[in-house]
Amino acid sequence: MAASAIITGLVAAGGLISKIIQAADTAQHNKRECKNLASRVQMIAELLPQVQDPEAMRPLAGLGEALTEAHELVQSCQRKGRTYRFFAAGRQSDRFREVQGRIDSLLILFPMVGLIGLARRLDGTGHVSVLNRASSSSVHSAVSHEVSESDSEGAEVFTLAEITAATKNFGVVLGKGDSGTVYKGKLHDGREVAVKRFRHGQRSAEATFGTELAILHPVSHEHIVRLLGSCAEDEERMLVYENVDNGTLRDQLNNNASPVATSWKARVGVLLGAARAIYHLHCRAIPLLIHCNVTSSNILLDRSWTPRLAGFGASVWRAPDVESQAVDIVQTYGYEDPEYRSTGGLKPATDLYSLGVVMLEVLTGNQPVVAVWEETKKTMVDTTLVSWALPTIEAGQLGDVLDRRPTTEPTPQQRQALQLVASTASICLRLQGDNRPAIPDVVANLEKALQLICNDMFGRL
Numbered sequence: 001m002a003a004s005a006i007i008t009g010l011v012a013a014g015g016l017i018s019k020i021i022q023a024a025d026t027a028q029h030n031k032r033e034c035k036n037l038a039s040r041v042q043m044i045a046e047l048l049p050q051v052q053d054p055e056a057m058r059p060l061a062g063l064g065e066a067l068t069e070a071h072e073l074v075q076s077c078q079r080k081g082r083t084y085r086f087f088a089a090g091r092q093s094d095r096f097r098e099v100q101g102r103i104d105s106l107l108i109l110f111p112m113v114g115l116i117g118l119a120r121r122l123d124g125t126g127h128v129s130v131l132n133r134a135s136s137s138s139v140h141s142a143v144s145h146e147v148s149e150s151d152s153e154g155a156e157v158f159t160l161a162e163i164t165a166a167t168k169n170f171g172v173v174l175g176k177g178d179s180g181t182v183y184k185g186k187l188h189d190g191r192e193v194a195v196k197r198f199r200h201g202q203r204s205a206e207a208t209f210g211t212e213l214a215i216l217h218p219v220s221h222e223h224i225v226r227l228l229g230s231c232a233e234d235e236e237r238m239l240v241y242e243n244v245d246n247g248t249l250r251d252q253l254n255n256n257a258s259p260v261a262t263s264w265k266a267r268v269g270v271l272l273g274a275a276r277a278i279y280h281l282h283c284r285a286i287p288l289l290i291h292c293n294v295t296s297s298n299i300l301l302d303r304s305w306t307p308r309l310a311g312f313g314a315s316v317w318r319a320p321d322v323e324s325q326a327v328d329i330v331q332t333y334g335y336e337d338p339e340y341r342s343t344g345g346l347k348p349a350t351d352l353y354s355l356g357v358v359m360l361e362v363l364t365g366n367q368p369v370v371a372v373w374e375e376t377k378k379t380m381v382d383t384t385l386v387s388w389a390l391p392t393i394e395a396g397q398l399g400d401v402l403d404r405r406p407t408t409e410p411t412p413q414q415r416q417a418l419q420l421v422a423s424t425a426s427i428c429l430r431l432q433g434d435n436r437p438a439i440p441d442v443v444a445n446l447e448k449a450l451q452l453i454c455n456d457m458f459g460r461l
């Protein structure tokens, strides 16, 4: 999976490289800087085909972002008028130097990437973890170095001793997932953290660690969990996140006393935050991303019940100008996009389908998979929430499946808002990805729904 993500990112990088070289040729201003930048990009273009092991390419995960910036910079030289170019010349030279520095720091990594590939081939197992401690930490610091180039705050590298002390020897479990266990901790400077400790010696855990570190670290958004840093010593692979206090949306919907279970305003607010996070990934992040595992268990809630999207272990870079990407991902049962399942082509619309399932969970209070009575078999069988709830909603009977814990009878304004959420869910759940809405439309509908609920509350005061 991580390998496909890296290949996809590098394919996108290949497209950018030719665009930069073309644009640099025609840029009127800062010509020397443009040419310098283009010659560095040309070097990358020549080196890339020689590095063929996607796992070994992890240290280059920030390449897409650096090239995107280089492309924008060169393009901005082409676009602006003469007066602007005159006055902005100094500022642009500074930006050129900065971007060139970042590209230089990636160029330095190419020989090391070649060595990792060689070590993996000699070892024959394909595990980076078989490198000895010294090589392993140099790989790690290379990854961190690259990442810190793309984030002004820099990735933190923690030692095993620091993590052991922070978690009081892995004493408090916050949760368990497919790739490992998450522990509560407190760093020496007082920051509360959640530490994901990946299962030892598991190939998929190793890949998830690399993917999540490369993909999530540069991302910064109020509705996306913050990755503070990582620890890679010997067999240990750990990611350190800010601690998000109030568990997952799934936990809260399961808890009758939770403010989320008992309030439509809180529920629609959580949906809106999650949709804004996906909007950021699909439309704003550099490089663009597809989350691939949007579930109610991957939406964490902080102490003010603000949602933070987590679970980036399956995420992929979204190649620009590509309609669908042939990547191999495993989605959670109940959230699987039927189009991806049948074609293997991943689109941003895959996240829209999973978000549609989360909307149904919020409306009905049910799990993504529900047990129903099967008359012919005279027994309970599992079915997806989509097949249980969607036909009723589409028949205009939302009230028959609506969760009654927030209010036994919604007010007219609440009903209007919930109907809007339900019809948005219904179009997100269309079989063909191209018939689903784009994420900005979903955000707009959820904003409207939340507004209706808030207006109603003011009306009653």
Ligand SMILES: Nc1ncnc2c1ncn2[C@@H]1O[C@H](COP(=O)(O)OP(=O)(O)OP(=O)(O)O)[C@@H](O)[C@H]1O
Pocket: 174, 175, 176, 177, 178, 179, 180, 181, 182, 194, 196, 225, 241, 242, 243, 244, 245, 247, 248, 297, 298, 300, 310, 311, 313
């Ligand atoms: N930053 C965090 N703050 C608090 N709790 C967290 C945090 N991250 C994860 N958890 C808890 O740990 C659980 C498992 O985390 P996560 O889903 O990221 O693991 P995973 O192994 O990637 O799971 P999967 O691959 O099955 O989605 C979460 O459901 C949540 O309860």
